[in-house]
Amino acid sequence: MNNPYLPYPVSIDKIVTETEDGSLKTFRFVFKNPEDEQKFKYTPGQFAELSIAGKGEVPIGIASSPTETGFLVFTVNKVGLVTSYLHNMKEGDVMGIRGPLGNWYPWEEMEGKNVVIIGGGFAFTTLRSSIVYMLHPDNRPKFKDITVIYGARTPGMLLYKDELAAWEQRDDINMHITVDGTDDPNWKYNVGFVPAVTEQKAPNADNAYALVCGPPIMIKFTQPVLNKLGFTPEQIIMSLEMRMKCGIGMCGRCNIGKEFVCKDGPVFTLEQLNQTPREF
Numbered sequence: 001m002n003n004p005y006l007p008y009p010v011s012i013d014k015i016v017t018e019t020e021d022g023s024l025k026t027f028r029f030v031f032k033n034p035e036d037e038q039k040f041k042y043t044p045g046q047f048a049e050l051s052i053a054g055k056g057e058v059p060i061g062i063a064s065s066p067t068e069t070g071f072l073v074f075t076v077n078k079v080g081l082v083t084s085y086l087h088n089m090k091e092g093d094v095m096g097i098r099g100p101l102g103n104w105y106p107w108e109e110m111e112g113k114n115v116v117i118i119g120g121g122f123a124f125t126t127l128r129s130s131i132v133y134m135l136h137p138d139n140r141p142k143f144k145d146i147t148v149i150y151g152a153r154t155p156g157m158l159l160y161k162d163e164l165a166a167w168e169q170r171d172d173i174n175m176h177i178t179v180d181g182t183d184d185p186n187w188k189y190n191v192g193f194v195p196a197v198t199e200q201k202a203p204n205a206d207n208a209y210a211l212v213c214g215p216p217i218m219i220k221f222t223q224p225v226l227n228k229l230g231f232t233p234e235q236i237i238m239s240l241e242m243r244m245k246c247g248i249g250m251c252g253r254c255n256i257g258k259e260f261v262c263k264d265g266p267v268f269t270l271e272q273l274n275q276t277p278r279e280f
């Protein structure tokens, strides 16, 4: 991309309402100019700025995997000006995507290792990208055991329900889905907070990496559990969601200490974060 401020034009190909309260929708975009897809080469863990003329831009994690071609997927929580406008857009509408931005999960270092994915709430988006990427037949042999612990407040707040059900059926991924609580008598998975389920289900830390993405409260209580299981700060990888503007390290909106979350992150090891001021 020559001008990093210039979005690629895209149209909304498909919209799925993910959660029962309608707060989270998944948008599938296709590039208006097919050659732009070749320029938008991304790796799981990266994000992009979704750009709506006259409204603004929002940084959103890329939920699709580069192994899925012909489209990009983003799941968006309706919280404010731009995300509310996006939620009212329709299939066929045209807007912009700027990116890909930021760094990504350390895929080369994770090869030959067990990977534990721990996610909560809408932060599961780039973890969905990572799971789809690792399960692709070209990539699955590169990783050892894959364990996923994913929690939502209620069954109706889970994302990607059809895919979760399909992953549950596979024997090359260990799925542990949990909800904080439910009165659904047909609920067949776990009930309990993510840190407690992690303590019960996560394998030990030998030869493993943990990718952790979720609300601050989940991260706060999952960290000591991982420590107890033997994970060192170098083995715990997190993705941060600071407020951002330019997304390319120019405006100084997102820095913690000397790191720009948009450019040096959003993916950091806990070891790296331990060396920065605790602003996140």
Ligand SMILES: Cc1cc2nc3c(=O)[nH]c(=O)nc-3n(C[C@H](O)[C@H](O)[C@H](O)COP(=O)(O)OP(=O)(O)OC[C@H]3O[C@@H](n4cnc5c(N)ncnc54)[C@H](O)[C@@H]3O)c2cc1C
Pocket (backbone or CB within 6 Å): 047, 057, 058, 059, 060, 061, 062, 075, 076, 077, 078, 079, 080, 081, 082, 083, 084, 122, 123, 125, 126, 240, 241, 242, 243, 244, 266
């Ligand atoms: C790297 C990265 C990846 C992200 N991935 C996703 C994703 O996959 N899906 C998703 O729904 N959201 C994601 N976010 C958060 C998303 O960018 C914000 O929710 C969005 O910018 C809000 O824009 P708005 O105009 O709708 O809200 P505004 O009108 O600007 O603000 C509304 C409310 O949201 C809060 N807010 C605004 N920006 C952020 C932010 N960056 N983080 C936390 N709170 C914020 C404000 O404090 C305010 O309370 C990500 C953020 C970053 C930095």
Ligand code: FES
Pocket (backbone or CB within 6 Å): 243, 244, 245, 246, 247, 248, 249, 250, 251, 252, 253, 254, 255, 260, 261, 262, 263
């Ligand atoms: S958002 Fe501008 S420097 Fe990071």
